[in-house]
Amino acid sequence: xxxxxxxxxxxxxxxxxGPYAELRAAHxxxxxxxxxxxxxxxxxxxxxxxxxxxxxLDDHERRAxxxxxxxxxxxxxxxxxxxxxxxxxxxxxxxxxxxxxLDALRAHGTTTVEIKSGYGLARDAELKQLxxxxxxxxxxxxxxxxxxxxxxxxPPEFRDRREAYVALVCDEMLPAVARESLARFCDVFCExxxxxxxxxxxxxxxARRHGLxxxxxxxxxxxxxxxxxxxxxxxxxxxxLASVSDAGVRALGGSATVAVLLPATMSFLGRLRQxxxxxxxxxxxxxxxxxxxxxxxSPTVGLPGVMSLAxxxxxxxxxxxxxxxxxxxxxALGLAADHGQIAPGMIADLVAADVADWREVAYxxxxxxxxxxxxxxxxxxxxxxxxxxxxxxxx
Ligand SMILES: [Zn+2]
Numbered sequence: 001x002x003x004x005x006x007x008x009x010x011x012x013x014x015x016x017x018g019p020y021a022e023l024r025a026a027h028x029x030x031x032x033x034x035x036x037x038x039x040x041x042x043x044x045x046x047x048x049x050x051x052x053x054x055x056x057l058d059d060h061e062r063r064a065x066x067x068x069x070x071x072x073x074x075x076x077x078x079x080x081x082x083x084x085x086x087x088x089x090x091x092x093x094x095x096x097x098x099x100x101x102l103d104a105l106r107a108h109g110t111t112t113v114e115i116k117s118g119y120g121l122a123r124d125a126e127l128k129q130l131x132x133x134x135x136x137x138x139x140x141x142x143x144x145x146x147x148x149x150x151x152x153x154x155p156p157e158f159r160d161r162r163e164a165y166v167a168l169v170c171d172e173m174l175p176a177v178a179r180e181s182l183a184r185f186c187d188v189f190c191e192x193x194x195x196x197x198x199x200x201x202x203x204x205x206x207a208r209r210h211g212l213x214x215x216x217x218x219x220x221x222x223x224x225x226x227x228x229x230x231x232x233x234x235x236x237x238x239x240x241l242a243s244v245s246d247a248g249v250r251a252l253g254g255s256a257t258v259a260v261l262l263p264a265t266m267s268f269l270g271r272l273r274q275x276x277x278x279x280x281x282x283x284x285x286x287x288x289x290x291x292x293x294x295x296x297x298s299p300t301v302g303l304p305g306v307m308s309l310a311x312x313x314x315x316x317x318x319x320x321x322x323x324x325x326x327x328x329x330x331x332a333l334g335l336a337a338d339h340g341q342i343a344p345g346m347i348a349d350l351v352a353a354d355v356a357d358w359r360e361v362a363y364x365x366x367x368x369x370x371x372x373x374x375x376x377x378x379x380x381x382x383x384x385x386x387x388x389x390x391x392x393x394x395x
Contacts, residue, residue, distance in 0.1 A: 009348040012376035042111025042349030043303040044329035047290035053085035086119040108302030111349035118152030130182035141375040148183035170206035178210035187215040190226040237332040253283030258332040262292040263309040264300040277314035288328040307362035348377040
């Protein structure tokens with residue numbers, strides 16, 4: 001924590017950090033932007049499903065009335081509702097919705113966002129989602145890291161022949177994704193009732209052969225050895241972990257695989273169980289936090305709110321929560337060499353918050369304390385008026 005400090009930015013990168021008086025004297029020609037409050041490294045949201053159509057408000061209400069996940073799915077809700085929606089919507093329409101939503105994430109301090117496919121579950125619809133992510137990446141702000149998640153769920157047309165769907169993911173979708181360089185990572189939803197560890201391994205082995213980095217949704221609602229599988233495959237991260245086993249905690253503690261925790265999801269689903277952040281940190285695991293931004297289980301736009309949950313529900317200290325959305329989140333995307341810190345050589349992704357004590361960023365629940373955002377050295381425009389997130393964003 002530096003006081004009365006300055007950050008020197010040249011082009012897209014930070015070139016010096018130090019006492020204001022020293023840097024000002026050494027660089028008398030530099031333009032100056034005064035920042036009131038605290039300057040943070042840009043927040044990195046390392047797990048989202050940000051390309052989707054309509055919000056799932058009926059699911060939300062059914063859960064409030066006590067309906068189970070299975071009952072909601074049987075009534076036409078759940079992931080498959082978003083799948084029908086994404087399949088039917090044009091690439092342009094999805095891009096318009098996602099652009100507005102990324103603007104909202106950025107207004108809360110997110111300067112890099114990972115985006116997964118997984119609401120297509122068919123070759124062309126998966127590629128459509130990833131092409132939307134590529135269009136958003138071309139805009140450059142926030143920076144976008146695309147992940148292929150064709151193995152998010154077994155689509156209804158493969159219900160009775162799931163091996164054929166796994167084969168489709170491995171033999172058709174992954175080669176097409178690799179051919180167009182549409183994703184940096186491949187992810188699998190490894191959970192009892194979704195994909196087994198054996199199926200997840202088959203998909204991730206194929207992904208590795210195509211040059212993709214590996215991620216895994218693991219041990220979210222039930223323990224199935226997903227964390228251990230991710231570590232054994234050298235995955236860059238294993239995500240969720242609310243039900244991780246003791247063996248999984250030990251495996252993560254002895255590895256460089258990042259444990260990505262998503263407390264907003266468990267909170268939104270009304271689950272009392274959260275990932276054992278304290279045990280993971282004490283075991284030596286690298287812990288990151290993310291929003292899991294998605295229409296079903298986490299319509300959460302701000303990482304400050306996730307940090308707040310991490311402190312109040314996961315027992316993380318403020319400094320651990322901040323590390324978890326900056327340098328550790330960068331590591332979960334393979335970007336730690338030049339993202340997630342205010343230091344010479346780093347990309348100049350910066351967030352200003354009008355607070356007197358930096359811990360306030362994780363304290364004012366529901367408030368957006370972010371006053372300015374820079375990505376790759378450029379000031380981001382402030383959002384005009386209220387934030388639109390639903391289907392009215394193109395109006
Ligand atoms: Zn997810």
